[in-house]
Amino acid sequence: MKISPSILSADFTKLSKELKDIETAGADYVHIDVMDGRFVPNITIGPFIVEAIKRVASIPLDVHLMIEEPERYVDAFADAGSDIITVHAEATKHLHKVVQSIKERGKLAGVSINPATPVNTLEDIMNDVDLILIMSVNPGFSGQGFIPYAIRKIEQVRSMINEVGRPIELEVDGGIKVNNIKEVARAGADVFVSGSGVFGTPDYKKTIDAMKAELASI
Ligand code: DX5
Ligand code: ZN
Secondary structure, three states: OEEEEEHHHOOHHHHHHHHHHHHHOOOOOEEEEEEEOOOOOOEOOOHHHHHHHHHHOOOOEEEEEEOOOHHHOHHHHHHOOOOEEEEEHHHOOOHHHHHHHHHHOOOEEEEEEOOOOOHHHHHHHOOOOOEEEEEOOOOOOOOOOOOOOHHHHHHHHHHHHHHHOOOOEEEEEOOOOOOOHHHHHHOOOOEEEEOHHHHOOOOHHHHHHHHHHHHHOO
């Protein structure tokens, strides 16, 4: 079970300190939300900032690309030092090809689906991916509420992973906090993204400890 705090909710005027603070607090990954103003309404960060984060981070960079035609930027984000590169199934006509190109760069390849995208979209890519990311909010902004029917999708993807029998991480992103992380884990998730649920709290260590205690109590 891994916690991946999303830096979208961090204070960008002191990003280096924020990163150190979540590492000290026990974060397993750092989740980096890349948005292009087309796939989602918001615009956030590009490879230049990812490269800067890589210089100060000592945990893996979990890079979530919410961009159209992500194939155009795989090399740039790989060069910037991403460890996991996740693309949206809805954002490319050539999902298999983009997943292969991420793996050819020696990175872990993730595929994400939006709340209204059915899990069967993932069926034919199960043999190639290292991570599946289920969105439990509509991508674009942090601080939104968890969409309850994501639970059923997590359960379905967990069975699909068990069926293929490959080591695929099942990550969930959006609206996860100390008070609902257990329910998400029970459905079968093993990587938990949390933006406002970590950075919006006064003591990151206390929060991540509380999340891990919830996970340990299952
Ligand atoms: C949403 C992003 C999320 C977001 C999560 O588009 O992909 O990673 O930062 O933030 P919270 O945990 O506040 O919903
Ligand atoms: Zn994200």
